Amino acid sequence: MGPLAARLRHIPPTVFSEMTALAVRTGAVNLGQGFPDADGPPALLEAAQQAVRDGANQYAPGRGIPALRQAIARHQQRHYAIGLDPDTEVIVTTGCTEAIAAALLGLVDPGDEVVVLEPFYDSYVAMIEMCGGVRRPVTLRAPDFRLDVEALRAAVTDRTRLILLNTPHNPTGTVLTRDELAAVAEVAIEHDVVVVTDEVYEHLVFDDHEHVPIATLPGMWERTLTLSSAGKSYSVTGWKVGWATGPAPLVEAALAAKQWLTFTSGSPLQPAVAHALDHESEWPRALAGSLQERRDLLCAGLAEAGLEPRVPEGTYFATTDIGHLGWLDGRRFCLALPERAGVVAIPMQGFYDDLAEGRQLVRWAFCKEPAVIEEGLRRLASADLSA
Numbered sequence: 001m002g003p004l005a006a007r008l009r010h011i012p013p014t015v016f017s018e019m020t021a022l023a024v025r026t027g028a029v030n031l032g033q034g035f036p037d038a039d040g041p042p043a044l045l046e047a048a049q050q051a052v053r054d055g056a057n058q059y060a061p062g063r064g065i066p067a068l069r070q071a072i073a074r075h076q077q078r079h080y081a082i083g084l085d086p087d088t089e090v091i092v093t094t095g096c097t098e099a100i101a102a103a104l105l106g107l108v109d110p111g112d113e114v115v116v117l118e119p120f121y122d123s124y125v126a127m128i129e130m131c132g133g134v135r136r137p138v139t140l141r142a143p144d145f146r147l148d149v150e151a152l153r154a155a156v157t158d159r160t161r162l163i164l165l166n167t168p169h170n171p172t173g174t175v176l177t178r179d180e181l182a183a184v185a186e187v188a189i190e191h192d193v194v195v196v197t198d199e200v201y202e203h204l205v206f207d208d209h210e211h212v213p214i215a216t217l218p219g220m221w222e223r224t225l226t227l228s229s230a231g232k233s234y235s236v237t238g239w240k241v242g243w244a245t246g247p248a249p250l251v252e253a254a255l256a257a258k259q260w261l262t263f264t265s266g267s268p269l270q271p272a273v274a275h276a277l278d279h280e281s282e283w284p285r286a287l288a289g290s291l292q293e294r295r296d297l298l299c300a301g302l303a304e305a306g307l308e309p310r311v312p313e314g315t316y317f318a319t320t321d322i323g324h325l326g327w328l329d330g331r332r333f334c335l336a337l338p339e340r341a342g343v344v345a346i347p348m349q350g351f352y353d354d355l356a357e358g359r360q361l362v363r364w365a366f367c368k369e370p371a372v373i374e375e376g377l378r379r380l381a382s383a384d385l386s387a
Helices: 015-026 042-053 066-080 095-107 122-131 149-155 178-191 248-258 269-279 282-304 330-341 370-382
Strands: 090-093 113-118 134-139 160-166 194-198 224-229 242-245 317-321 361-365
Touching: 015 330, 042 269, 066 090, 066 242, 066 269, 090 095, 090 248, 095 122, 095 160, 095 194, 095 224, 095 242, 095 248, 113 122, 122 134, 122 160, 134 149, 149 178, 160 178, 178 194, 224 248, 242 248, 282 317, 282 370, 330 361, 330 370
Parallel strands: 113 134, 113 160, 160 194, 194 224
Antiparallel strands: 090 242, 224 242, 317 361
């Protein structure tokens, strides 16, 4: 059987590491993994350096430093009119990935059902498996990727422990509407289940779309644990500083697991993120405007290359269906793409239980600099992409 624990045997390695390694090995343009080419605001970077110089280099409190917890509470109040007690209703995590892990480990027992939007960020699958939970997907179906409320209702049973949301949604770029969220809230209240909501792309929303935290809907505050991070909003994905907020019992459940995962997170980065939340609030808005321009650049170029995309409403990503090119699936297409075109993308079939639904879908990242996107598009346009 080998040394690997049984709970990990059915979890494949993350596709993001595989495809980024492929880009490095081949020198391909990386339109796969969602990290930007440029760093966040200079004042944020300087604040971290100053924190190192000032001696913030030992363990921070397990909950996070008070200054950051207070800044997170102010952020939620300023943007969403959500009032939080920073001492009991906020914890700092090692990115949103750890927040997801801590939330599921703290709330899900073996055999509990977890309703999750499909396609799903791959860490959701891994953590539900590690918890011994039972995954109950609700598919956002191409080409529109909207919530099927009847499918949601059918997925929730007496064994459902929680609903795991992600909006703005990775990888489809869907931003759930207020009406869609109201339907989720109705189901959650009716069945008395917890909602864990991953909102890392909360500020990266385009056109006239609006991010609505489900915790702001009637009857939802007391049953919602909200997760987010600084990585996407401030272009510091490698810092891995995130948070979980909500009613104290849900936050304590996440903390009960988090304390045994990392205990604490990067001490000099926490005061820097606190500074950004309080003093750099315009930066994510400007970033969203820039990303919208890059989204339009990428989507127009993909269409010209014969890869008609679904134009996303938020996040870093656009999706195309490559079925017309004759490939058996998106993975084979993406593995051949560096040689064919000198570009790397992400196959989406690993984000689905419904393999037929995701087999031909590919995700492209537009968080790169315009020149990088343009070079990738030039290569795609000049390549033979058919099987």
